[in-house]
Amino acid sequence: xxxxxxxxxxxxxxxxxxxxxxxxxxxxxxxxxxxxxxxxxxxxxxxxxxxxxxxxxxxxxxxxxxxxxxxxxxxxxxxxxxxxxxxxxxxxxxxxxxxxxxxxxxxxxxxxxxxxxxxxxxxxxxxxxxxxxxxxxxxxxxxxxxxxxxxxxxxxxxxxxxxxxxxxxxxxxxxxxxxxxxxxxxxxxxxxxxxxxxxxxxxxxxxxxxxxxxxxxxxxxxxxxxxxx
Amino acid sequence: xxxxxxxxxxxxxxxxxxxxxxxxxxxxxxxxxxxxxxxxxxxxxxxxxxxxxxxxxxxxxxxxxxxxxxxxxxxxxxxxxxxxxxxxxxxxxxxxxxxxxxxxxxxxxxxxxxxxxxxxxxxxxxxxxxxxxxxxxxxxxxxxxxxxxxxxxxxxxxxxxxxxxxxxxxxxxxxxxxxxxxxxxxxxxxxxxxxxxxxxxxxxxxxxxxxxxxxxxxxxxxxxxxxxx
DNA sequence: GCGCATTTTCAACATTTCGTAACATACCCG
DNA sequence: CGGGTATGTTACGAAATGTTGAAAATGCGC
Numbered sequence: 304x305x306x307x308x309x310x311x312x313x314x315x316x317x318x319x320x321x322x323x324x325x326x327x328x329x330x331x332x333x334x335x336x337x338x339x340x341x342x343x344x345x346x347x348x349x350x351x352x353x354x355x356x357x358x359x360x361x362x363x364x365x366x367x368x369x370x371x372x373x374x375x376x377x378x379x380x381x382x383x384x385x386x387x388x389x390x391x392x393x394x395x396x397x398x399x400x401x402x403x404x405x406x407x408x409x410x411x412x413x414x415x416x417x418x419x420x421x422x423x424x425x426x427x428x429x430x431x432x433x434x435x436x437x438x439x440x441x442x443x444x445x446x447x448x449x450x451x452x453x454x455x456x457x458x459x460x461x462x463x464x465x466x467x468x469x470x471x472x473x474x475x476x477x478x479x480x481x482x483x484x485x486x487x488x489x490x491x492x493x494x495x496x497x498x499x500x501x502x503x504x505x506x507x508x509x510x511x512x513x514x515x516x517x518x519x520x521x522x523x524x525x526x527x528x529x530x531x532x
Numbered sequence: 533x534x535x536x537x538x539x540x541x542x543x544x545x546x547x548x549x550x551x552x553x554x555x556x557x558x559x560x561x562x563x564x565x566x567x568x569x570x571x572x573x574x575x576x577x578x579x580x581x582x583x584x585x586x587x588x589x590x591x592x593x594x595x596x597x598x599x600x601x602x603x604x605x606x607x608x609x610x611x612x613x614x615x616x617x618x619x620x621x622x623x624x625x626x627x628x629x630x631x632x633x634x635x636x637x638x639x640x641x642x643x644x645x646x647x648x649x650x651x652x653x654x655x656x657x658x659x660x661x662x663x664x665x666x667x668x669x670x671x672x673x674x675x676x677x678x679x680x681x682x683x684x685x686x687x688x689x690x691x692x693x694x695x696x697x698x699x700x701x702x703x704x705x706x707x708x709x710x711x712x713x714x715x716x717x718x719x720x721x722x723x724x725x726x727x728x729x730x731x732x733x734x735x736x737x738x739x740x741x742x743x744x745x746x747x748x749x750x751x752x753x754x755x756x757x758x759x760x761x
Numbered sequence: 762g763c764g765c766a767t768t769t770t771c772a773a774c775a776t777t778t779c780g781t782a783a784c785a786t787a788c789c790c791g
Numbered sequence: 792c793g794g795g796t797a798t799g800t801t802a803c804g805a806a807a808t809g810t811t812g813a814a815a816a817t818g819c820g821c
Contacts, residue, residue, distance in 0.1 A: 320636050411633045411650040417659055421674070459767060476676040496809095497769055503811065521676050522777070522808070523689035529675065532684055688778055689808095725798090726780055732800065733778095751788070751797070 306423060309333045309350035311341040311367070312385065313360055317408075321354065324412035330419070338367045345377060352419060355402075357386040368402055379433070379444075379471065381422045385410075403472070426471045435470040438530055440514050442470055451512035461486070462505045469518065469528035478525040502526055535652060538562045538579035540570040540596070541614065542589055546637075550583065553641035559648070567596045574606060581652060583644075584631075586615040597631055610651045614639075656702065664699040667759055669743050671699055680741035690715070691734045698747065698757030707754040731755055 308330050312318045315336070322332035333348055335341040337360055344350070355368060372378045381403040403422050406415055433444035441450045444467060449456045458466065468486050477485070479495040487493065502518060509515040519527045537559050541547045544565070551561035562577055564570040566589055573579070584597055601607045613634035632651050635644055657665040662673035670679045673696060678685045687695065697715050706714070708724040716722060731747060738744040748756045 316636055320634075323634075323636075411647050411654075413633050413654070414650055414659070417663075461768070474672075474675045474677075476674070493768090494770065496771085499809070500769075500811085520809070524676055527675060527677075529677075531677075690779075722780065723782095725782090728798065729780075729800085731798095735799095749798070 306330045306351040307333055307348060308419065309335060309341060309344055309348075309353045311335045311338070311354065311359065312356040313337060313358075314356075317356075317385075320412060321415065324416055325419075328416045328420075341367065345371070345380075350380060352423060353380055353382045354415075354419075355382055355384050357384055379426070381426055383418060383422060425473050425475060435467070437470055437473070437517055437528070438514055439512060440470070440509075440517065442467060451509065451514050454512055456508055456512075458508060459504070461501055462508065465501055465505055472528070474527070474529045474531075476521045476525050476527045481525065498526075535559045535580040536562055536577060537648065538564060538570065538573055538577075538582045540564045540567070540583065540588065541585040542566060542587075543585075546585075546614075549641060550644065553645055554648075557645045557649075570596060571599075574600070574609075579609060581648060581655075582609055582611045583648075584611055584613050586613055608655070610655050612644075612647060612651060658700065664696070666699055666702070666746055666757070667743055668741060669699070669738075669746065671696060680738070680743050683741055685737055685741075687737060688733070690730055691737060694730055694734055698755075701757070703756070703758045703760075705750045705753050705756045711754065727755075 308325050310318055310321050310325075310332055312321070312334075313336050318334050318336070322334060325332040333344050333350055335344050341353075341355075345353075353371070357363070359367065368382055368384070371380070371382070383404045383406060384402050385406055385408060403425075404418055406418055435442040435444065439452045443449075447463070449458055449463070449466065464486050465482070468482070472485075479498040482498050483491070483493065483495065506515040506518055509518070516532065517528055517530065519529060519532070521527050537554050539547055539550050539554075539561055541550070541563075542565050547563050547565070551563055554561040562573050562579055564573050570582075570584075574582070582600070588596070597611055597613070600609070600611070610632040613631050614637060615634055616637045632654070633647055635647055659665075664671040664673070668681045672678075676692070678687055678692070678695065693715050694711070697711070701714075708727040711727050712720070712722060712724065735744040735747055738747070745761065746757055746759065748758060748761070750756050
């Protein structure tokens with residue numbers, strides 16, 4: 304199934320080059336040259352991923368990203384930011400706005416494609432209806448329900464958000480700070496150790512079904528969600 | 533070590549401009565104005581990368597690329613295509629004659645150099661994503677995971693940093709002092725022999741998969757990471 | 762305001778990692 | 792061949808890091 308990729312970029316040469324590369328990789332490019340066009344395209348075509356230039360005429364890419372992540376229907380669309388070198392990409396700002404990855408210009412088209420695939424893969428198991436799967440685990444975000452096999456699991460709100468984040472961001476380490484940003488929201492101050500406790504809780508819920516193996520500790524760095532040990 | 537870059541381009545002004553930029557970037561340009569000259573240059577000088585104009589007098593760049601990828605000795609030389617904007621790029625779609633990247637004319641030499649470097653890096657086992665490969669070894673820096681074949685290897689934080697450094701700095705000796713600087717960070721005081729111990733630990737992890745051969749001792753100097761003994 | 766579910770903090774406990782030192786082995790050169 | 796130096800190997804205690812249970816704090820509906 305062809306993935307639709309929205310390209311929000313004001314320079315037409317870059318837009319064209321990326322569109323070219325996307326087609327070659329069997330994806331469907333949707334070009335947009337500013338935030339207005341982007342928003343319209345999102346509403347009408349619902350892309351699977353958004354490529355967002357950091358600097359845009361009118362509204363900055365970051366601002367647009369923030370707006371998008373505010374809208375619940377859109378927030379699960381992953382975003383990759385395109386930034387010019389040295390264009391101080393404050394990583395934290397990006398994380399707050401729900402940006403999934405960065406690519407620094409100038410980039411090779413192959414690298415860009417690889418990153419796009421990586422991000423799409425990470426949010427895989429998402430069949431478009433908000434059904435996420437990993438191992439025996441199934442998370443139905445529409446119904447807000449989690450199952451392991453036929454077992455229904457009861458999660459607290461935070462546990463649920465944490466698991467949901469992990470299932471849409473697999474095979475990647477996240478530090479405690481990053482998890483706090485993403486799962487708790489950037490504007491709360493809580494001890495980093497709190498993350499450990501919730502990890503523990505989540506594991507405890509998953510333990511009876513052996514799905515706790517999906518949540519892995521990366522010593523010295525943070526935690527990771529992955530099917531491979 | 534200087535990289536040899538073959539420039540196949542009929543317009544001499546572009547050839548010269550690119551050659552100039554390449555020299556400035558410490559690479560060695562090999563100019564060729566048509567397919568015949570290109571093939572001869574490939575046979576005699578074996579370039580590390582080929583810049584190929586889309587439109588050439590006689591044989592088109594695409595046709596040349598196809599021929600090259602047919603030859604097993606040549607097929608792993610990466611190719612970057614130079615195309616004019618709108619030069620029926622869509623036709624490239626399934627063709628895919630082993631082209632690694634392409635740059636749309638007019639391009640800035642700075643961008644071109646950046647792309648060249650990216651492609652060269654990739655051919656050294658760095659896919660630009662933080663996926664590093666060497667032999668059977670694969671290090672995924674996003675997931676913070678190391679595999680040898682399908683085997684997952686467990687590394688301590690320092691072992692991981694050390695391996696990561698080596699995989700991004702191959703074929704070069706580093707003294708213990710340099711390794712301490714780069715891997716431990718300049719502001720720590722530890723005995724140089726500590727490096728030996730960590731090398732030993734890393735080797736031990738790699739031993740079962742025979743990948744310890746990648747870490748080589750250079751007596752009197754330090755250590756080196758290389759695929760060739 | 763009260764009771765309940767949830768979240769956060771805290772601190773004891775368990776495990777891993779690290780640097781050092783001591784000993785073993787390999788290599789070089791006269 | 793033998794001494795001297797460089798590197799390999801191992802063991803051990805201290806320090807860093809992760810885990811865990813329980814208590815304290817918070818927030819929410821009634």
